[in-house]
Amino acid sequence: MTLTLTSSDFKEGDRLPDAQVHDKGNRSPHLAWSGAPEGTKSFAITCYDPDAPTGSGFWHWTVANIPADVTEIAAGGPLPKGAVEGRTDFGEPGYGGAAPPPGHGPHRYIFTVFTVDVEELPVTREDSGAKYGFNLHFHTLEKASITAIYER
Template identity: 50%
Template sequence: MSIERPVTPNPYDLLPQTASFALTSADVTDGQPLKDDQVAALGNTSPQLAWSGAPEGTKSFVVTCFDPDAPTPSGFWHWVLVDVPADVTSLDAGAASGDLPGNAFHVRNDGGDAGFMGAAPPEGDQVHRYYFVVHAVGEESLGVDADASPAVVSFNLAFKTLGRAIVHGTYQH
């Protein structure tokens, strides 16, 4: 199945510019295919992430994974982890299904679960991009609760983000 459509732009290029900082991963190589562990049907494991150089004034982080290439007008949110304490600068592989640091919590991904959902594009569809983003937030709490949608989290981030660190992988089924 291929749903013919143009490739969407990098969604973060469409947002107001903000400071950037470093994000690395042992599991995601920027612009390269995801490992099987990050695919829903094969491992469904959140990747290892480490970040440094967050802007001064950072009081918490939000970690997300977004697929802008899903055949929907709103893309597909695979992971939304909110209120990660500012002293946390890495997450181990599988952290989304373990104990979360401090007061951090998940909001439901677009698959309906609180946690990480691995890559799961329609079979035969175009290559999908998975943007893993760490957002530096200027407040200890983003001000949402676990019932918020990923869109509400993103809306709040528009006003509270001090910086963004991005790495993206790809996957095609």
């Protein structure tokens, strides 16, 4: 079975709903996944904008240590016990919605679920998306993504 990621808030390639935009709703989307491979001990989620004019993209959400028996996150949370949200590029932990510069064109918001081979990654609420990504690089079994678009 192949890992798949879906959302009841948007489909692949859709415009990101206002509820997931930073200055309109700033609420994390519903996400559901299935098809985790054998050996999955936890899950992680990220939301990344590769089109941000930073030279390195923009981390909008990092979540790790989601228990292996969880296969869905409700819109706006709450997250399951044990899960940890990292610091976004806004400077705070938690979900930070879409906020592209006006007139910069469409940005892609890539939501990814990772199957992880350990129960807990060594990350905290103060850690950046880069640190989450570094740890995920060494512990990901499989990943699946869904991308939404947003522009001002």
